[in-house]
Amino acid sequence: MATSTVLLSLFLVTLPLSLSQNPGCRIRITSNGLQFVKQEGLKFVEEELENITIPDLRGKEGSFSYEINNVRVTHLQLTQSELWFQPHKQLVLNINNSSISLNFQRKLLYWLFYDAGMINASAEGVHIKTKIDLARDSLGRLRISNMSCDASISRMQAGFSGTLKRVYEFLGTFITTGMRFLLNQQICPALKHAGIVLLNSLLNTVPVRNPVDDYIGIDYSLLSDPDVSEDSLDMNFKGMFYSLSAENDTIPNLSPALNIKEQERMVYIALSEYFFDSAMHAYFRSGVLSLEIAKEKVPKDLEVILRTSYFGTLMLLDPSVAESPMKLELRVLAAPRFTIKPSGTSVSVNAVLNVYLMPDDQPPLQLSSLTMESRLSAKVHLKKKSLQVHLDLKRFRIFSNKSALESLALIPLQSPLKTLLQMTIMPVLNERTKRGVRIPLPEGLDFTRETTTHHAGFILIGGDLHFSKSLREVIEKYRPPTTPATNTGSNESI
Secondary structure, eight states, X not given: OHHHHHHHHHHHHHHHHHHOOOOSEEEEEXXXXXXXXXXXXXXXXXXXXXXXXXXXXXXXXXXXXXXXXXXXXXXXXXXXXXXXXXXXXXXXXXXXXXXXXXXXXXXXXXTTEEEEEEEEEEEEEEEEEEEEEEEEOTTSOEEEEEEEEEEEEEEEEEEOXXXXXXXXXXXXXXXXXXXXXXXXXXXXXXXXXXXXXXXXXXXXXXXXXXXXXXXXXXXXXXXXXXXXXXXEEEEEEOOEEEETTBTTOOOOOOOOOOOOOOOSSSEEEEEEHHHHHHHHHHHHHHTOSEEEEEGGGSOHHHHHHHHHHTHHHHHTSOHHHHTSOXXXXXXXXXXXXXXXXXXXEEEEEEEEEEEEEOOTTSOXXXXXXXXXXXXXXXXXXXXXXXXXXXXXXXXXXXXXXXXXXXXXXXXXXXXXXXXXXXXXXHHHXXXXXXXXXXXXXXXXXXXXXXXXXXXXXXXXXXXXXXXXXXXXXXXXXXXXXXXXXXXXXXXXXX
């Protein structure tokens, strides 16, 4: 009984490890990338704070009655700001010694004297600190799950104008105290709404599970919450392609862990062999890795060599059949496999080439079935947000499925068939891969100055970020149709 309990305990301990899945794609945002994003983020924060709505204020202190309304923020200056990583799932924004300029309408009554006009005010020593919690939601998307905020204003100053300026200056404390309280109340709700509602609408532009073309799709769902260290933020994505006709038919991820050590560039993207192998499996499962070349599309010089190679077979046929047009049917036998080494990336492809005669009004007549083994080199690069692959045919050989003697007879076909592949099939493959696959970055952010290095089992692409669209432009495009209403009612004396 004790032995069974121990074994059960060991099983439960190791179960999470057995169920864990290595990512097919891993993205690292470094401190350099975070500081770059901060520049655009602060513009957005300024715009949000400049648009805050402050309710009207009225009150009475002895013989002094006042009412202020139409409060507007005219200028915001964020002089000192920092944005940093907070292990394990947070970003921290700290703003110090900033100022907010306001103006508003006043109505003042002191004894029998009444005055109205504009007041210019400024909040000095504004301090704001927010902590942003990042997490994976139920769909596998990165979300801002929570925000904590603390805001304070050291002092508030108001400048009066008009006939009773000197009379009211000593009474301005009542107004500035109330305005300081109201303004302080509006800062954090505005920032929380900007983060949890508006910035999450930006994160919604990151693809999670979308079609790539008419045959396959890509799954970029997060496998876990982001891992935040003191100098980087790492996100582990499934990075798996799937066939649109059989979405649950996938291959296991046996690739090694994607260990990113670099920190110099703003962003690093690691792509494992599994990432590319799953794409090949998806295409293979979709039935698109096959090609037919028939009749006049068969190159004449290749047709001559084929007829010479099978001269003996053709002599035994009826002359009308022997002179029929030819058809070549190329079909991949299994999903191509990627191999990534420090020296580069290669793709192994095994296919069968069936050679037919196409007599009129008769079924195709098969002359031979040849096995083809080829090795391609692959160059991976990233353009903006599009991941592209260019393939080149490096090695190629054919042999017969019937006998070694026939394989020797096929040696003259090696060169023309290789040329056929390079002229007809490789352009088709590269045209498909040239369309590219989008990487999981939000709209408005593009990749620039890429560097590509190869490691054992994965490719690492480093680069910097570029804002092709402003944060405000993207958020306005995807702003939710309904947003929480801001309190615009009046407040009695505070």
